[in-house]
Amino acid sequence: MAEQTHPAVSALLQRSHRLGSDSRNTNYAGGNASAKGEATDPVTGESVELMWVKGSGGDLGTLQESGLAVLRLDRMRALPGVYPGIEREDEMVAAFDYCAHGKGGAAPSIDTAMHGLVEADHVDHLHPDSGIALACAAEGEKLTAECFGDRVAWVPWRRPGFQLGLDIAAIKRDNPQAIGVVLGGHGITAWGATSEECEANSLEIIRSAERFIDERATPSSHPFGEVIDGYAALPEEQRRARAAALLPVVRGLASTDRPQVGHYTDSEAVLDFVSRSEHPRLAALGTSCPDHFLRTKVRPLVLDVSPHAPVEEAIARLKELHAAYREDYRAYYERHADADSPPMRGADPAIVLVPGVGMFSFGKDKQTARVAGEFYVNAINVMRGAETISRYAPIDEAEKFRIEYWELEEAKLRRMPAPKPLATRVALVTGGGSGIGRAIAHRLAAEGACVAVADRDGAAAGEVAAEIGTSDVAVPVTVDVTDPDAVAAALRETVLAFGGVDLVVNNAGLSISKPLLETTEADWDIQHGVMARGSFLVAREAARILVEQDMGGDIVYIASKNGVFAGPNNIAYGSAKADQAHQVRLLAAELGEHRIRVNGVNPDGVVRGSGIFAGGWGAQRAAVYGVPEEKLGEFYAQRTLLKREVLPENVANAVFALTSGELSHTTGLHVPVDAGVAAAFLR
Template sequence: MPNPVVSELVQRSNRLGADPRNTNYAGGNTSAKGTETDPVTGQPVELVWVKGSGGDLGTLTETGLAVLRLDRLRSLVDVYPGVDREDEMVAAFDFCLFGKGGAAPSIDTAMHGLVEAAHVDHLHPDSGIALATAAGGEALTRECFGDRVVWVPWRRPGFQLGLDIAAIKDKNPQAIGCILGGHGITAWGATSAEAEANSLEVIRTAERFLAERGTPEPFGAVVPGFEPLPEAERRRKAAALAPVIRGLASTDKPQVGHFTDSDVVLEFLSREKLQPLAALGTSCPDHFLRTKVRPMVVDLPASAPVEDVVARLRELHEEYRAEYAAYYSRHATPDSPAMRGADPAIVLVPGVGMFSFGANKQTARVAGEFYVNAINVMRGAEAVSTYAPIDESEKFRIEYWALEEAKLQRMPTPEPLATRVALVTGAASGIGKAIAHRLAAEGACVVVADLDPQKAIDAAAEIGGTDVAVGVTADVSDAEAVAAAFREACLAFGGVDLVVNNAGLSISKPLLETTERDWDLQHDVMAKGSFLVSREAARIMIEQGMGGDVVYISSKNSLFAGPNNIAYGATKADQAHQVRLLAAELGPHQIRVNGINPDGVVRGSGIFAGGWGASRAAVYGVKEEELGEFYAQRTLLKREVLPDHVADAVFALTGGDLTRTTGLHVPVDSGVAAAFLR
């Protein structure tokens, strides 16, 4: 039977974590103390359940809790070697686990175990951190809360902070919680409901205090020329800048991007305090571990031409990298982990918005969300005082903490296509859909491009949420529609690395029955469409400077001369030669161009279901439902080709094992001798 203490804890955590005013994503932790029967002794034993390392309160389940014996955890006080060696206590938590112990205990476990309260919440609300980072925060805390909430001076999270909070609670029995200088809040209660109510009282009281006592323009006046651009112009400019910024942010290692142009961001970027506040960096450890200590800020007005912004971005990036290296050198010790990378995680462009980066889309999005939290914190602190984050040296101690490094080392090995952004045309059905699913399964972010917008959206939703796949409209025969699809890709993920030219249609007629309209339609979609898609992809890939892959789904018909197939066969031959031409031209940019020549893919194919199957069956004198088997029997392997087999070939070409291969056509036809490459 579930322990009611645990059930209440999970429910409380989910409620608190569901409201971004209470805490940021994956930020903070909650706990509850109670008893269970020790299966060895049969006697009741006091336990503490606390959110484990790396979990998120809003989505927490029981499996995300660490479970420790309270007596053993509190006995660690007797062997605590002092603040200089407090990191050793994290390993000691493992000796306090009850049974298998659940999730890995976090650095904040001591706070929850040592505070004499049955239920404890440690949260990172913007309002609480605003007071925690305001100059004179201790006095402001007294003014805001009286003696119900107590100030705790900044201390890095760990065992000593747990001792500090426990001592302050003991000395202040009237208090319901505390403001942790530079960091966040902690509240407690005798029951789960009381702890939750106290947490919300701290957060909401701080919100009201900042609103009622604060100045109306905490970021200063609007700077002329730095106002937000109109939405359509703003997003077009963002899409143009995104690949350049992503390429710069990926200098040390590839990154996925995210774009934010919310009102909160645009207002901050338009104000006179933008540069000085941004230079101070974020304060809460949860913030700067994801946003780096400070963002890179463009110092040009919103009206600046794209080419001027690009030139300035390159200059600022060099300066940022040099400054970050200097920051590392100032604070690194012989025991510090190696510098992890000097590129920015947050790039701010006035009038346009914020670009954030990470190892995957979720990480990039969350980094942006954390910087929005930081903007809110700076606004609150500036409203009642001045923003005064923790010292740079303290930020370094946390960013390059041995415990943080150990957490990073425990991260799972990335999938083969991790950090890569793929755009697949004709991806709402058939071969394209199979390719999109396979690329996403191998770690890529996928843009499902299709002529039918709703089918594109639905196909993307089948793959996963918008952190994994998005659907966009793409008429590949129209240059502006192609450019618009790529702009959506850049806004969604920062750029494009892998493009699959799959969109197509088939018209099966004898020469004398093939109309000019048939010919033009066939060539517009596949020959012209592939050209337009490849041209736009190449432009973006060259701007990124990260190389890339372009794959053409051609056909064995590019080589095989079958009957009643003049328009389709000719356009497939056009595509096949595009592969060779573009491989030669784009090689200096490390863009590889390859093709795949499938045999007729009947099952699961949108083309065959749309009439092509009936036409080809009539040509060969077989029933339409027997066409796949007919194709298989004329091959050397006597095996039917399915969409997944083509997707396998796309992955083989792009998954990292064929890094020196370009200009190649891979047959996926079960062996059609007449289509052998010569």
Template sequence: MVEALVEALVERSNRLGAEPRNTNYAGGNTSAKGVGSDPVTGSEVDLLWVKGSGGDLGTLTEKGLAVLRLDRLRALVDVYPGVEREDEMVAAFDYCLHGKGGAAPSIDTAMHGLVDAAHVDHLHPDAGIAFATAADGEALTKACFGDRVVWVPWRRPGFQLGLDIAAVHREHPAAIGVILGGHGITAWGATSDECEANSLEIIERAQRYLDEHGRADPFGGQVVAPAEDRRTWAAELAPVLRGLASTDRPQVGHFTDSDVVLEFVGSARLAELAALGTSCPDHFLRTKVRPLVLDLPPTAPLDETIARLRELHEAYRADYRAYYERHADAASPPMRGADPAIVLLPGVGMFSFGKDKQTARVAGEFYVNAINVMRGAESVSSYRPIEEREKFRIEYWELEEAKLRRQPPPKPLAARVAFVTGGGSGIGRAIARRLAAEGACVVVADRDGAAAAEVAAELGSADVAVPVTVDVTSASALTGAFRAAVLAFGGVDLVVNNAGLSVSKPLAETTEADWDLQHDVMAKGSFLVAKQAAKVMRAQGMGGDLIYIASKNSVVAGPNNVAYGAAKADQAHQVRLLAAELGGDGIRVNGINPDGVVRGSGIFAGGWGAQRAAVYGVPEEELGQFYAQRTLLKREVLPEHVAAAVFALTGGDLSLTTGLHIPVDAGVAAAFLR
């Protein structure tokens, strides 16, 4: 019985959460009440299963549910100290947990437990929030729903709101739910199916009312048309914006130019409506109280646009500090950061920023929700979000601060964006894997697009890694590849020059074409990659790392290896030259000199192994051990060892190191650097 009830709750949650029109990512919660068994006495006990704090309905599993005893939860009513101290009740939820309790209970637990219905849904649908944020939302609710849905004025989520909604349920037996002013909707039902049907009825009727009664152009018409070259324009501005948004702490970016966004950012009422900010707590906790809005079209000169963005950013930070100081008191948490999370660009689109790619992407999705809410509210009334003071009370709520403190510490490369050439195989693949494992967003760049895509997919979703197909010998191709990188993640911080090939021939047999190919890929290619990387990093103003995968052969002469050795020597000296040139921008340039990386190496698998084995007179399958035996440590070097050196240089412990070459060769005395 319990298993069926929980399974039905999870399935209902997943269905509701999978549809964006029903609720936003990680927004809302669902619950079910039933009878379980006391783990100590075996006696029956009334229980509440409710989505825990921080979970997402669309991906909810049983592990994401908090399980509480209803008798204890409802007994809290008798000790409730009043709205001024309602936050104390959240800590009391822990003493109501059943057994091990499951996930941490959320602030909305009281709403679900105190409403005397077997099943409850609390959701944040755009149509419902449009009613909730309309200036005459109460009258609109009555006109749309009659007595079937009741208006509840804005109240911050918490124990008192749970009491309010419980009273509505008691006093309006014909009602299936409520519109929560400034916030969202709550529905209930005697069965899971009935509860879900009631939630969907509220959402669908609200949307139908907006469609049938709303004005056609609530944003006042389009005054800035979408630019045909907007993605090129966005790529130019992305690193600048990311640097500005990272003034207080590093951020990752996300770009959106969907039709919904382009309509809003090009509208006559953009500045007016954007200044009002978002309303639903889930929205502004991620989008901040309001966005930064550029007041220039994409036809303005680039230098003028960048200068204006810097002015607007400075004004935004001053405005945000003033907002904090207006409302903060002695008990308020410190200001978390004054940079914008959302930047709106007329004719171009929207950039959103966060501590990682998922957070940045979700912030953008929330602002799209906010645009839909504004459209709906303005079409039938006027948009009136909750007051600024209430926004501050939630943004700097001690309960939200406690939630932030519970988050795990960031990984060493969190909020850093890596660009790895030759990332589709061998050493490049190992480097991409290690950087992603340490928290970086990774752009896997390779001339073999299928290989790059395979590695990127292996690393995770597009929030973790994206592939780009690029030939490093082409300046125009690299321009496109870095453009794709900054549109994916906002910028680039850590670039690994790894793409390579090898031609192993005696001088007499090395052709001019061999020489040109070797140098085009490794010497010229590294130069072109470094040039693009430096441009992005300088625009960001956040420093950065440029790593060259050179070779022992850059310092040691070997037989039948003139083209490869000379190209590697070129790369090695680029490290020194660029370390000297880019240090003033905070960009560190270092190199790694591997040797004998046979297993897992794309170069060795591509024919280099057979050529070198022939030179040394050993079977190709024994080449790795041959190289190992000539080292001081007598160990074979693997791609993972090179990847470890990349992380050592970029993970933070060597932050004052530049111009260095690290040997990863198991000890080749002839290659000791002097």
């Protein structure tokens, strides 16, 4: 019989979801919440006081019971007696394991002490923009008193940990009228006797801070200064085109130490910030809240070129700024690192601000890149609030380093699962709306790639993308591969979705089965337009991006055994496939110097799940061979050496094998996926 959820846990989850679903209250995966209550110890049968608290790495808005750490309060309350002092406070994280109840649930976060030591049944620790604006204002303590009176106390900056929990517990004891605290440089904490009271107190602090900031705003004086001449946001079409032109280059630069996926943001908040005179000063100060700079790095790279300058000028300047950024980051690391510091993780920026265009953010996957951008928008909101009421004054660089290279953060990174083989790779699959293309899109995504599912049928592409997952994993792209403008647009959409492209699968196709004397010029043109011309157009546009990124890459052609084997009534299709097959060899020879590998897959007829066969090709080929259409797959299988039918998944497996890294020194190869057709053996 399944255990029933404790009422305190149900209330905690509901409160967490309400608070976490509103970005004004906290950012993604930011903050934590807890509840205390009594339960029965299954060993002794006696009542025991427990605390349920959001574990490390979870998100309040989507928190489930499995994401809670469960600890015994009697043991938590005993921890101050063994606390060795602030110089060794990190040791207390390991002590939380000895407070676990049962299996303990999720791994406790560094903020667990804050919840366990504060004498309140319910505690929220949140990172609202308005609260952090007060926390990061130069006169934060004075302004907190002005805003809240004695209902909210001020806690000077202290790195999250056991001592901060003791500090907050002492403030609550000494200020019984207080409903919470503002944590200098960090965020807010609120408490209550009930879950409802705790939530109400959290919202009172957040909304009061919002009103306090709004009341001090003056229309005549913008906190970010005047708009720089020529730096206003470009019209949408122009800025997206410029973003698409810059992003692959920036992604390549941001991937100098390790490959990254990109995200593009052109929200009003970002465009306004990068257009104004104070943005260079404020950006250089960096973010403050630990949740922010752990995801955005201590400061962004800021392009100082007008959006009206030629793209080539902007690219040249970005390369100069990137080199300087790496030097500055290394110097920052060397200023603060000691013998016990973890190795430098990478010197590339996570955030790149581009006036007139917006913001590029980068991470190990699309979600991480997107969330990094969201956190920098939070940072912009914090700067705006702090500059409205005072002056933005984040914690100093040395404290940021202590958190960025904290051994506890390093341990969290070590607990992360190993990346999948295609992690960080961006794939475009043409003809992805059905059959072989659908199978390839699914397989590449399952192996960690971000996938643009491209198809002439936009609805089919959308269905496949939705099958795969959210837009963090797959996006649909509508494209006619015979149209060079449409192909260029499809690649731009892919770049704007994921930052660039690494892996292109030329799979779009159709087939016309007719004898020579019945094959019309229109048949020939249609067949070659989609496969020979279409593959050329896609490869050409993709190669532009791959060369600009300078990260290498893969182009894979789904050719056919018919490009080698001469069958009857197949002049248009077979010759178009032979054209594709030789494109593989030609492009492998030409693009190798850029570390771009070009390979092909030669399937036999894929009947089941095939859009081509369902569209009439199956009936035509069945008529040629004198078999019922429903038996065509079996017929193809029986003429092979292995007597096995070729399925879309078999072709997808070959694409993965060619692109997963195991064949890193292979280019210009055609892999047969035909169950063994001796007449199609390559010589």
